[in-house]
Amino acid sequence: MDERVRWDDARRLAYAAAPGPVLEWVPVAEAAGRTLAADLRAGIDVPHYPSSAMDGWAVAGAEPWILVDGGPLTPGSATGVATGGLIPGGTLGVLRHEYGAVRDGVLHRSPDAPDTEPGPGTHVRPVAREAQAGDVLLGAGTTLTPVALAVAVTGLHDTLPVARRPRVALLHTGDEVITSGTPGPGQVRDSLGVLLATLVTQLGGEIVSAATVPDDAGATRVALTGTDADLVLTTGGTGLSGVDLVRPALTALAAEPVVPRLATRPGGPALLARPPGGPLVVGLPGNPLAAVTAALLLAAPALAAMLGSGLAEPGRVRAGEAVAGRAGADLLLPCTLPPAVRGAVPTAWTGSGMLRGLVHADVLAVVPSVGAAVGDELDALPLPWR
Numbered sequence: 001m002d003e004r005v006r007w008d009d010a011r012r013l014a015y016a017a018a019p020g021p022v023l024e025w026v027p028v029a030e031a032a033g034r035t036l037a038a039d040l041r042a043g044i045d046v047p048h049y050p051s052s053a054m055d056g057w058a059v060a061g062a063e064p065w066i067l068v069d070g071g072p073l074t075p076g077s078a079t080g081v082a083t084g085g086l087i088p089g090g091t092l093g094v095l096r097h098e099y100g101a102v103r104d105g106v107l108h109r110s111p112d113a114p115d116t117e118p119g120p121g122t123h124v125r126p127v128a129r130e131a132q133a134g135d136v137l138l139g140a141g142t143t144l145t146p147v148a149l150a151v152a153v154t155g156l157h158d159t160l161p162v163a164r165r166p167r168v169a170l171l172h173t174g175d176e177v178i179t180s181g182t183p184g185p186g187q188v189r190d191s192l193g194v195l196l197a198t199l200v201t202q203l204g205g206e207i208v209s210a211a212t213v214p215d216d217a218g219a220t221r222v223a224l225t226g227t228d229a230d231l232v233l234t235t236g237g238t239g240l241s242g243v244d245l246v247r248p249a250l251t252a253l254a255a256e257p258v259v260p261r262l263a264t265r266p267g268g269p270a271l272l273a274r275p276p277g278g279p280l281v282v283g284l285p286g287n288p289l290a291a292v293t294a295a296l297l298l299a300a301p302a303l304a305a306m307l308g309s310g311l312a313e314p315g316r317v318r319a320g321e322a323v324a325g326r327a328g329a330d331l332l333l334p335c336t337l338p339p340a341v342r343g344a345v346p347t348a349w350t351g352s353g354m355l356r357g358l359v360h361a362d363v364l365a366v367v368p369s370v371g372a373a374v375g376d377e378l379d380a381l382p383l384p385w386r
């Protein structure tokens with residue numbers, strides 16, 4: 001049986017396998033970038049009083065208008081209002097400053113005032129035009145952008161119910177992986193640690209631990225379970241050699257293989273498994289481009305589910321050049337979108353051990369096994385750091 005899962009099915013399975021959000025309250029000033037865990041309703045009508053949209057005069061009845069100090073107005077009277085000022089009772093509409101002239105305490109329309117001004121409701125912002133008290137202003141799952149925070153404050157919210165940041169443990173396997181100094185032959189500097197920590201943070205998670213585990217079955221098993229994280233991301237050790245121990249360790253733990261492998265290149269050996277009672281485990285291949293690709297396909301959807309945000313639909317791009325396919329797998333290629341080409345062009349570095357191409361890439365384009373001709377529409381995964 002082919003246990004390799006297509007890239008799009010893998011995203012959905014990862015999203016479905018992850019637990020939902022845990023709610024916590026944070027002050028609005030500390031909530032930027034967080035994800036709302038519950039609908040936020042307006043605590044007041046927005047706006048909550050009728051206000052002027054212009055500097056000018058609130059008028060009642062037909063001109064001329066005798067200026068009075070405040071309202072309520074009776075027909076033939078007017079009072080000065082500033083933008084945002086309270087519209088007094090009895091007001092017909094607002095005559096903006098440019099279209100009025102005051103002589104001897106009496107307001108007249110100027111000759112260039114439009115015929116329609118002032119009419120009923122001119123330049124008046126009615127109560128609740130934007131929202132009524134109780135309306136949902138921001139839905140659960142909304143990312144708290146600067147604008148969303150402002151809307152929350154307008155709706156009278158000083159603390160916000162947000163999804164607790166998913167707690168993520170990083171586990172690097174491989175005796176050859178070193179974290180400082182110059183690597184000798186057969187050794188490699190850990191480049192995935194900083195990459196994944198940054199990516200996880202950008203995706204809304206929180207790194208709670210980062211450890212390196214030697215190529216030892218027992219140590220790998222212990223490391224996979226000895227954590228209170230919500231999600232464990234392992235690197236390396238997903239392959240077939242005697243020192244690739246992530247898969248055997250998960251089998252020994254009787255973990256449910258939610259995504260046993262991916263039908264993609266790079267990233268084919270990646271996996272997502274659920275040990276009983278333990279945190280979700282995403283096994284990323286050691287080859288760096290394969291690791292990032294798999295992180296976007298498996299870890300990103302799992303984190304989105306834990307945050308209660310939706311599973312983002314992939315984008316679409318046109319192939320900017322012909323690309324040969326690869327039998328039995330979808331190619332996920334770092335591509336730029338040069339304006340002159342009007343399509344996706346693979347970077348010069350698409351090997352699974354190479355990261356250079358991703359630095360300048362705009363998307364990961366999905367090239368089906370049959371390949372792509374110039375102009376073909378392709379699915380494309382956005383890159384979270386773009």
Ligand SMILES: Nc1nc2c(c(=O)[nH]1)N[C@H]1C(S)=C(S)[C@@H](COP(=O)(O)OP(=O)(O)OC[C@H]3O[C@@H](n4cnc5c(N)ncnc54)[C@H](O)[C@@H]3O)O[C@H]1N2
Nearest residue numbers: 174188189190191192235236237238239244285286287290
């Ligand atoms: N006989 C076969 N060999 C391989 C196959 C296969 O099907 N048959 N698949 C290849 C594919 S595809 C991939 S991807 C890799 C998967 O490798 P592992 O997940 O087992 O990773 P390692 O063997 O531990 O390391 C691979 C590579 O990555 C480097 N690495 C590991 N960790 C890090 C790190 N933290 N930072 C930077 N680089 C890292 C490591 O040094 C190796 O060069 O297997 C293929 N082989």
Ligand code: MOO
Nearest residue numbers: 266267268290352
């Ligand atoms: O997933 Mo591997 O990096 O395809 O060679």
